[in-house]
Amino acid sequence: MDPDRRRSLAAGVLFLLTFATSITGALLYGPVLSDPHFILGSGDAGPVLAGALCEVALVITNLGTALVLYPVLRRTSPSLALAYVVARVMESTLIAVGILSLLSVVTLRQDGFAPGADATAIVVAQALVALHGWTFLLGPGFVVGIGNGLILGWMLYRAHLIPRGWAWLGMVGGPLLSLSGVAVLLGAYEQVSTWSALATIPEFVWEAFLGIYLTVHGFRARTPHAQPAAVTPALR
Template sequence: MDSLRKTALIAGVFYLITFVSIPTLAMYGPVLAPDYILGSGPDTAVFFAGVLEMIVALACIGTAVALYPVLKRQNEGVALGFVGVRVLEAATIFAGVAPLLTIVTLRQAGAGADALVTGQALVALHNWTFLLGQGLLPALNALLLGSLLYKSRLVPRILPLLGFIGAPLLVASAAATLFGSWGQVSALSAIAALPVALWEFSLGVYLVVKGFKPSPITAAPAHRDSAV
């Protein structure tokens, strides 16, 4: 297996790992309730969901770092922008996990009714972090990475086209949620997020199974002797 095939395999595996967070929506359900901090019962699901999201955050960084050596041969500035946005997305995931784990800590410490407002504020912080981070940044990632892969033809062009279609839908959904047109967790928001999710999943599967297609940019740039 050559180094380029290994790069595609590693990047594809990282992309597929990002989908381990799918169960977290249900696992976070109880902690998002307004009076959760006053209740009792096991908190294992919330901690487990937090761990899954942290794994996703690290996998996000992994996708960008793995792809950068190949993408920079097409356009180093755009490739670097993709790495930066992907790292920022990972940071927002960590920032969104921390408030929910804080609620669990307060609950386990026996926080009383005085902590109810604090708990609601922490949930609101999580929701806004999720909306601004995981609602907007994946759209920008789709445009940056999609443009590089579309021009280079390293993967079939239908894959980045999914990202191009999904990016404006995701932004529109985030804007609609921001202005109260529909809830953050709703059928419409799920439908709007589907094309970008399909783009990332399809890309991960393709890179694992097929690897990169032959392309001029996969060859290392030639070194020219400078005239003296």
């Protein structure tokens, strides 16, 4: 198999895994995110721990997409290819902080609180859940739009490695997602709202397309933009 085909296949599978791990993790996190009294309970915290493992896998797959695509993207622009890697690292770092915040809630729940400290426990848990919410907004809700949307879309567009109409979806959907994150940050509307969902759809479709297209089809035929620079013999 051609090296670039191996890279495109690996990138496609990793993109699909980001969907599987992120959606599963969000579903498993349900109890700790929706129940203010979760920290006072004594039942099984297994689903939340499983959700944390899913998000650890999400971090790995996010970084994997950047590392797999970097050798191909740098042929078009080494600086933008590095910027894409940095964006993925920033996103993954924010996700990791969010994981730690929810694991802290689980730890406090297991250790218990002194009698009469229930109100304090609920406030602490709400603060940690709020921290997770902000990391989600700034990572998957803002940085993703810049890195996975605008930068990656532009580079794939310029190199003709995918159908150019689809690359436009990334270049438009990414900034739209980031602007929505700014709107939420400034209080224009809630993070979980119709407007936020509508702004997320183009980026969601773009990343789903990348996962399926790169897995099934791979990169399109190379163009001069995607080729390594030719070596010119030295003049004598």
